[in-house]
Amino acid sequence: MDIITTLINGLSMGGVYAMIALGYTMVYGIAKMLNFAHGDIIMVGGYTILVFMNFSGMPLLAIAMAVICCVILGIVIEKVAYKPLRGASPLAVLITTIGVSYFLQSLAQIIFGSAPKMVNIVDLGLLQIGSLKIQMYTVLTLICTIIVMTILTLFVKYTQTGRAMIAVSEDRNAAQLMGINVNKIITITFAIGSALAALAGLFYLLKSPSISNTFGSSPGIKAFTAAVIGGIGSIPGAMLGGILLGLVENIVAKIPVLSPYVDAIEFSILIIILLVKPSGFLGKKRREKV
């Protein structure tokens, strides 16, 4: 029974990683940049929940506000910091994203202080089926990630905007010459990524209800790893990578000898996978035609 609980916990954690990884991978695929400030959007989402919980005490309102604030923030960051650098060297953009990341962290420290704060959103209790005991938030997280990912997949596959997104990620210039407004597509991508980050912040808080200004760093880096394992730029890849990472993390933590080395093992897996499959599981193989 313990193994089932571990697997469900792993899948649920993996779902959260996948949600964050989707933000990395979509932005990489479409805007061709790595957004290292993405993890800090999670943190902003978390603090927004904190503020609105204290303010109103209504979890659903707090969650909705977190999503809205993160979407607005994501769009503003893209317009103010990244858009002027479109066409600049990738390195300049990369450094800018790190700058934005530190900016957000420092801003949060100024506003909320550096001591961790507790956020009690809602106590969901324990789910018990026979001798199987699972935390209710795990189940909720799992269900929500499945719903979100299904919607996202359908959106990308079957809507005009989704099609335009794929077109831009394949060949930005050709897409532009087909009359696609590339700036609009990039804005939409940032909005979707930030909304997913806000939800990820919520699920993180349900798991461990304490937030500080570096709240988003660790999940951010892990989700980035997940995106790379799955093949950065690939949407199903990010989902696969995230779930894989979540499962590994939870299974390894259950093995007493290995449990102190969870992070080391995760990143070793990253290295091994990159040695064997340099473009990740589902990444595009770049084969030059001669």
Added chain:
Amino acid sequence: MADYLMETKDLGISFGGLKAVQALNLSIKKNQLYGLVGPNGAGKTTVFNMLTGVYKPTFGNFYLDGENLTGKNQETINRKGIARTFQNIRLFNNMTVIRNVMVGLSSRPEYKCSILTSVLRLPHHFRIEREMREKAKELLRIFDLEDDRNNLSCNLPYGKQRKLEIARAMATNPKLLLLDEPAAGMNPNETTELMNTIRLIRDKFDMTILLIEHDMKFVSGLCDELTVLNFGTVLAQGETRQVLNDPNVIKAYIGE
């Protein structure tokens, strides 16, 4: 001015000190098949890049239907009615053939569908999708690609990829179609077939076409008028037969 669909007035561009194209005056009538020829490095593709907004011209202006489009960005120019294909094929490789065409169609106002409508999957979304699919099939039929519509575009043979690129450009409903070396790398059979297809597009859609090509048989068999570029300047201009017999043109191509 009203007689011409597209005109350029002293159009030119320089990269640093290098004047890649100078003082180009093209006047293309509606429904014309117009050729842009010249040796390698003459600036032909640069002209296409200016006309589609990839490069901003340094000098001069160009007009489509009397409207000045100089320096507008790529998607605006495309929506105003100039579409193109590329010298190196640039399809959306991992999409199916029909989806490539549907991407082209999606910028047309009649297929506008808001994101919200799509996400909520309202009936309007399905109607638009169905209409787009039908329209895409119709276009593919003209290019004899209908049976390939569910294949990935990267799996098509070369000649068909070229045709699909033209179909995708046509999907954006252009007034002027720019073809950059459409026959490059084709075998003689494919070339003949392509010439027929291009004529068909002109007649069926009342299209105006400006094309770059090296294959002289192709150019002389297809184009009504020609402009010959050499080192960024116009060497000769006028009716095809006349231009091809111009001693300057012969010199530039074959030497003294």
